[in-house]
Amino acid sequence: MEKKNLKGWLYLLPAILFLGVFMVYPLIDVFIYSFEEGYNSASGTSFGIGLYNYEYVLHDPYFLQALKNTLILVFITVPLSTLLALGISVGLASIKKLRNLFQTVYFLPYVTNTLAVGIVFMILFKPTAYTDGLVNIFLGMFGISPIDFIGGPYWAKMLVLCIYTVWVVMPFKILVLTGALASVREDYYNAARLDGTSSFRIFRKITLPMISPTLFYLVITGFIGAFKAYNDAVALFGTELNVAEMNTIVGYIYDRLYGEGGGYPSYASAAAIILFAIVLTITCINLLVSRKHVHY
């Protein structure tokens, strides 16, 4: 094929323009911001170059709170949702009747507006002047006294946040795992059954190894997604997340950029780069572990 340099670049031009202005330039700029000390967004001047922004962010109690919240959220919801999704997908794979219906229902949370449905969760968990809220009434049947899940103790708020996060991320995980389970060849199962292998052993020795790449893919994307949690928290606790002690790292970045504590793009940039570094590290660890443990 003859070379058509001009034409090729012409077709790419719009994409390159958009990417250049809104991705490549910002990517370089965010590093510059993060090292400029005392940057003033009004005058566009700074005192000098250094690590002060990182130091500030790492000593900021709001950031530390956000870091703690995010870590708790990540290490609870990722394993929990992955295991739950695995159980449900295996169940789905073993039935024929109603399978399509279940799959459709399970996917619904994916297409909903996280902020809008989060409000429903808030109402279910929140005691008001008139009522203890449905969840508390339910718990009351087991003799548990009402808990303010939205404005109450830290662990209660964290619990709701975890529950809502799991609810939101499940559709994607179930969908991907169902696909992976369906692609395991029937021959393997038949051969094992012919040998009289128990179904638990079949699961451990055939199914699990065959879908292990998918499981690791889900764990990695799950970690990345959970580290960027923010919308779920806003949906449940409103935009004043620092007051609610429920801020996340991403929330901290936006708060530093805009709003009450805003106007500090340098701090926001430093926090964003710290977040990126954490996610990158964890992804690399995951990849190393998966090299060892993903079979076939």
Add this chain to the structure above:
Amino acid sequence: MDKQLDFAKAEARLKRRHTVRNMLVYGMLTLWGVLVLFPFYWMILTSLKEYGAYNAESVPSFIVTNPTVQNFIDAFSKVPLADYFVNTLIFTLATTAIMLVVIIPAAYAFARIDFKGKNLVFTLFLALMMIPNELVIITNYVTVTNLDMRNTFMGLILPSVMSVFYVYLLKENFSQVPEELYLAAKVDGTSDFKYMWKVMLPICKPTVITITILKVIECWNSYVWPRLITDEEAYYLVSNGIQAIRESGFGRENIPAMMAAVVVISAPLVLLFLVFRKKIMAGVARGGTKG
């Protein structure tokens, strides 16, 4: 004789075990189904309850005896829900349309046109896929603010247009179209542009539709960028709108009306999903995120 009886017994036992296991599986699946559907049920139910009746219930009732549409009227008249809705519609349609105009030629160039530096640019594109939005949003915020595009549709739309992943997805699909077709078209004197438009696109329509739907979902639900860039209510999208309704809302805590707003906001995507169920699920399985 005995042996045969044993066999029948064993078979019966196996069958029983099967039924028990099946019941457990269906029980578990139904439980999760209920947990998924319950919030939807609750929001529709609450949106139909009267304000007074709702607040009088100390134990919320699971059925509504006197359904009312007053909450929906309130949602549209007392708060600018219709404006949020129209804004989101404009934002979603414009962003998706511009995205298609931008990514289709790019994908075509990567798949069909041979030019200097193609492999390098393509690698760079792939590398950009790994850059999280959080990293670039800070500068974009400053850029858009400096350009005086806060509280404009331009400011909302332009930074949201590009999705490198969709370029990749479409390029993969374009590459699958046999090259003979391209050569034949060339012999007939068809231009690249016409070929892309009249041959490639119709063949790859399923992928284009999938990408369009995924982008629409993404736009409809976007919250962070609109929140940063709009502080005038006239430019709020539904996500910001519902947040505003929740915080200042109806002047008092009117949960039924709030739920009516939530129903209205959720309905379009749920309907879209029910219509394009297979396409959306296949598309998300191939290129979804949010997990």
